[in-house]
Structures are given as structure tokens and as C-alpha cells.
Amino acid sequence: MADTVLRLQGITKRFGSLVANDGISLALERGEVLALLGENGAGKSTLVSILFGHYVADAGTIEVFGRALPPGQPRAALAAGIGMVHQHFTLADNLSVLDNVLLGTEPLWRPSSARAAARATLRDTAARFGLAVDPDARVGELSVGERQRVEILKALFEHGTKRGARILILDEPTAVLTPQESESLFATLGRMVAEGLSIIFISHKLDEVLRVSHRIAVLRGGRLVAELPAADADTALIAEAMVGRRVAPAVKRAYALGEVVCELPAGPGSSSLQVRAGEVVAIAGVAGNGQQALAGALCGEHAPAGGGAVKVRGQPLPARPRAFVRAGVARVPEDRQAVGLVGELPVWENALLERYAEPAFARLGLRRRAPAQAHARAIVERFDVRGTEAAGLATPAAALSGGNQQKLILGRALTGGGDGRPPTLIVADQPTWGLDVGAVAYVHQQLLDACAAGAGVVLISEDLDEIFALADRIAVIHAGVLTEARPAREWTLAAIGLAMAGGGGSVRPSGETAHAA
């Protein structure tokens, strides 16, 4: 068994009555990519935290390269050669790549730093694993993909007393990458494995999991429920193992197109955007490329960047959220905890957040509690918001799980006011970000049902699988510039990736972007 680099034996961890990890045993071989899957709350983070000594397991042992890992010591895991690349980077923006990598590797009392040697090692490590990055570039000026390479280099780098990692844990590494950047990451993973490194790969994207990993381990409710070679698995099988029941993916059909429900005027360099009733128009793009401003304009938070006004059913609307809500715009914001909900307030007040002042729910400045609570209860029941069983509608919204928070927001947006009118336009900004497989399918189905009922949908997403599953037309946003929305079947994955990275220009005739790819 010389080839087993990491062995977890019977790891159990309880928080009060909750069993976060229940007798989990796993082994990682030399030169292997192991995918670790599970819904939110399945115990992945707990397991990784135990491995890194942030928690101490109630039972079980960890062996790294044949030697027992002392529990509860964060340094021990690093010293044993385990590295981690977090989803949210832990780099200092104002330092150079080299300084970031050197940070913490040299004792502070040493008067000089062995920078020349370090630079040589860094170049050598970068070349070995195909992680091209300029050692003297400031991290703040790098793209997200480049920053991730710096994070990986930091883990692999050997200098002074620090040993390079031989086991690397990657947490949702592709969530922030374009398809091309993901490809280059996968190539790097291949080189690492060829050098005998081992990798634990945590991801929500089942297709890429199947591609890059050798073996798949699925956690559910703190237990290891499936462990199988990737060659024997398919996405349906894994999804079922994760959720514990069959998950029917939302099925997209073409619905009858109606009138134009939304018009966004063209901005500087940007194409205009029109959405018809019964269609889903997706806006693809890497995070931080102007999605926020676009969503803000479509939700009535501010005027469109190019001036003018957003028209809903031909009516130009003033840039005020209430005008948009009244015009039948269902708005699902990107950040559900800080923007979608007021966490400290109870569920029922959050369900009324957009409509508390409407005549059905308030009169002469006094709130009408009974109809308001009835409205909230209807939303909670119809959209299956769970987590209010103990304290009822008075449960603070922050106490709900992410998926249930999203159901509450979705329910609030899609239900409309006391008049029960269905929404005209739905603006959904990253509606499934961080949700588990079951909740994702639910949100997708709700969007499609509303679409079938005659709403137009604008879906802003970084997840291309989601976009191709739902969209009739796709536009790409890069550096604040929106391309023309073209039918989904005219886009190839390569063309979208190029446009997301800024290639292909802003508004071009349809053939050219695809050609450039």
C-alpha cells in the first residue's frame, strides 16, 4: 500500500445533535484525482476542515504518507504536504506574485530574503506545471484565472523551510473561470498527476467532474454514500447519489413568443437588449464584467449605463425599484443574503419586502398584519420554503438554508401582489449560485414555468451548462460591453468562451464571432 498517500479512517464529527461526518473512510492514491461531491451541508467542508486541523474529529484517524496526522494542528497538514486552493483567493493584491508566494515561507527575523533563488524556483515550478505567470506582476492587476494559478503555485512552491504540497485540494476551482481557462487548469491537473501528485477536486459541475477525475466520492447527510470509478459513472447517477432521489433536470421547450416585454437601450459599445414574452435570454460572462450594472438597470436600481430608460411592455420606467415591481418585473438579485433578504427580519416580513406598502397590506401607514401574513404563508407553502416548522413565519430569514432563502425570494418575486397577476418579466441574476442539485432543478423549473405562462426571462449567469439548458438566445458581457443576443444554437462553447474573454468584439455580424473561434 505504498501508493496510498492519504487515508481517512472512520472520521466522525458531531455538532450537538447534528452528525456532520459519520464514519467516513476514504483513501487517495498517488497520481490520482478524487472528486468529492455532495450537496451543501453534506459534510464536505467539515471533512476538509478536519483534514486541515481546524476541527478535531470525535472519532477516526488520518494518515498522510503512512504517518498519522496529529489532530487539531493546522500546521501539521501543511507540513505533511497537503495544500489547499480556496474558492475565494487568499492573496495580497498589492504585492507581486513572487512576494505572495514567498509570504510566510521565510522567518521574519532574517535580514535578507533569498529572492533570486526563490524567483528561479518559482519559474521552474511554473514551467513544470504549465502555470504561466509573471513573477513580478502585481496580483491586483491579474485576471481571475491568473490569480488562481498563483494560488496553486503558492501551494506547490518549495522554498526554505516550506515543502511543496504533494496533495492538493481544489475547492470549486472552475466556478470563476472561462471555459478556456478551465481547459488550461485541467491541463495543469494532468501534469501534476503525471508527476505523482494527488488531487482532491470539489465541484458542483458534474460534467467536468466526470472528465477530470479518476474516482468519485459522494457525501450525503454526513455519510459516504457512493464511491466509484469515474469511468463507471454518469451525471444522472451522481446527481441521484447526491440528492438521494432521482432528479429530473428542468426540461426546456420552445414556448409561443409574444410581444416584446423588455427593452434595454444600447450603451456605449453595447448592443441593445430585447426580450419577448415566452423566451429566456441569457447573459453569459465571467464574474465582474458588468453584470452588476446590467442587473441594476434591469431591476430599476439605477438608470441604464447608456442613458435612456428600460421599457417594460413598451412603457419607459423611471429607475425606481417600486416602479419596476408595479410593472410586473420579478427580480431575483445575485446576493441573496445581503440584497435579497433582510436576514434579521422574520420570513413573513421578507416575503412582503417589495409590497408591504400596497393597499392590500397597509392602510394609512398602518400595516395590515393578517392579510400580509396570509400572503407570506401562501408563498411559503406554494414554493415549499422549509425551515419555518419550529418558529413559523417569525423565523428570521437568515436561519433558512441557502436553497430555501432562494425559494423565498423566488416566491416573493413570482407571486406578485394581492392582485395575483403573473410577472411580465423576470430578471434572475445568478439564481442558482451555490445551490445544490435539487434546488437548482427546482429554480430552473420555476423560471421555465413562468416563461411558459407568458413571462420573458433575463437570466444572468456564469454557468454555461445552465445557460445552454435554459436559454433561447444568448448574449455575452465582457468589460461592461454587451454583445447582440443571438439564438443559442448559433453559439458554440468555444465562441462563447472567446467572447467571455473579450475576443470577438462587441457587436458583430453573427458569423464572425464563431469564425474567430
Add this chain to the structure above:
Amino acid sequence: MRLERRTQPSARALLLAPLAAVAFTLAVTSLLVLWAGAPVGRAYALLLEGGFGSRFALTETLTRATPLILTGLAAAMAFRARLYNIGAEGQLYAGALAAVAVGGLHGGTGFELAPALLFPLMIGAAMLAGALLLLGPALLKSRLGVDEVVSTLLLNFVVLLVVSALLDGPMKDPSAMGWPQSVALQDALQLDRLIERSRVHTGLVAALVLAVALWALLRFTTLGFEIRALGSGPRAAAFAGLPVARTGVVVALLSGALAGLAGAVEVAGRAGYVTLDMSPGYGMSGIVIAMLAMLNPLAVVAAAVFVAGVFVGADSMSRAVTVPTFVADVIVAVALIAMLVATMLTQYRVRWGTPR
């Protein structure tokens, strides 16, 4: 030592927190009493008796609590909407000055108006003065992002200097033998005694009514909902279309007006004129009271009576044993810190030692 977030704070913990905080406070300050060379048990007994133990003590405590309830409400309402008004002291003086400006005997005569008309004018002027004084910092915050903690705090000093200038100038009482003291209010505008043979005045009733009214405002009105939503989730409130700017202005006016009213009530209910030391830090104590009350208007009443009782009791204690009166300041300050920690512990659980 680490903190772990509790999933849901229990109702019992929320009730026990203030009691635990007070117990902790008394334990800590007993060290100070010991250091002063006084017997702890006797000192506390005297403190309790001096604050609450007799008719005189109780009425003095209630008199002292009246402006504290109002400044406590001013802080609580502003803090609820995340407007950190540290300027209640200045707003109180502005209100007191405005009250005297409207209702004072300038050069021996006042405005020739029926008291029934002049009284609301005086109260209105005081509330307006306090409100306008906070409106500036609130607008600077919402328009330009100026930190209101700094601007309201510094305005306190500005107001005190203005008061000082006025008391030595246009509003000086010529019959005060050179003391910097304002002209007196017309007799007809002074508040009535609420309790015979005491200094408790009808301002206490106004403060109690306001506490209940503000509690109801927060709970039953759309404005109250807007204030709570703005305070605990400003971005969500703006996204949902709540009138964020308007609510911010309304809260500023409300909070400033309450502090201004405290000034008017103090002038009309007690001295009858303004001096530079008319407030022994009522504005700042209001912040402590609001925090002790966890920003709940009804709890503000209890917290204000507690703080007033400690101050009044400490005065009488220091006369009997050799403990200086500033022990009252220490008690209130430690109570505040203990309360903040206790509130945090209702939200978090402390874990000792290495992570488990």
C-alpha cells in the same frame, strides 16, 4: 478561545442577558468600592436606598430619568436605522435654547401670546432645533458618505460653544449677577408638578407616552418597518424599493426632535433657564441607555430608570461612606460593556481551548 454562532438565540437567554450584565457589573465595581476602603455590602445597600429606597429617592430618580428616557429614545430610534447619532447632547442644548428663545422673558417681557398657544410653539421650536441639528449630518452621510459618528460628535462641541456665547451675550439674564445663565421662562410655561412635594414634573408622562408610541410605531406602521429594514439590511431595503433616503431623513428628524424635546422638558420642568451645566451628560447617557435597552423603546424606560437610580443613589452613598460619586460613572460604563458582551453571547457561544 473561539466564538461559534448560535443558530437561534433562546428567549430565556435574551431575558437573562440584562440581569447577568447587572450582576457582573456590581461584582466588578465592588472591587472599586473595596479599594476606596468602604464595606461593599453597606455601600451597595446605601446606593440602592439612595436611588430607590424612599419617597424622596424615588422621585429624584424619576426626575433624573425623564430627560434620560427622551435621549435614550433619540439614540434608540436613530441606531435602529443605523444612523449613529452621537450628538444628542448638542441637540438637547439646542432644544433648550430654542425653548427659552420662544418662551423666555426677554428684557422683562415675553411674547404676548396665550400660554395655550405659546407652549406648543415653544415645544415645537425645541424639537425643530434638535431635528435640524441632526438633519445636516444625516444628509452629509447619505449624499457624501460623511461619517455621522464624527460629524454629530463634533457638533456637540460647536453647540456648547454657541450656547456659551449666547449665555454671555444676547440671552444672558441681566439679573443673574454675572453668572452665564439664560433669561428665565415665563412662569405660565413651566411644567406642572406631577407629584406633590417633589421635583417630578409632567415631562415624565410625555416621555412615557412617547416610549409607548415609538414602540407601536416600530411594530405596527409601514414607517416602523422601513426603519427596521433599513437598519438591519440597508442594501436589501434599497433593492426592494423602500424609500431609503426619505426614511433616513425622517429618522434623523425624529431622533433630533426627541433630544431637543429633552432639552425643552428639562428647562420647563426644572430650572426654568439654561445654564452651561444643565445636562450632566444626558445625551451621552442616552446612548448607554439605548444599548442597555437593546434599542427597544419600552426597555429604554427601564434602562433610564436604572441609570438615573445609580446616579442618584451614588450621590447619597458618597455622602454616607467614603466612596466618591464617580463610582456611578464606572457602574454605568461597566454595565454598558457587560450588556454588549451579554448581547453578543446570546448570539454566539464561547468555546475554550483547542478546537474540537
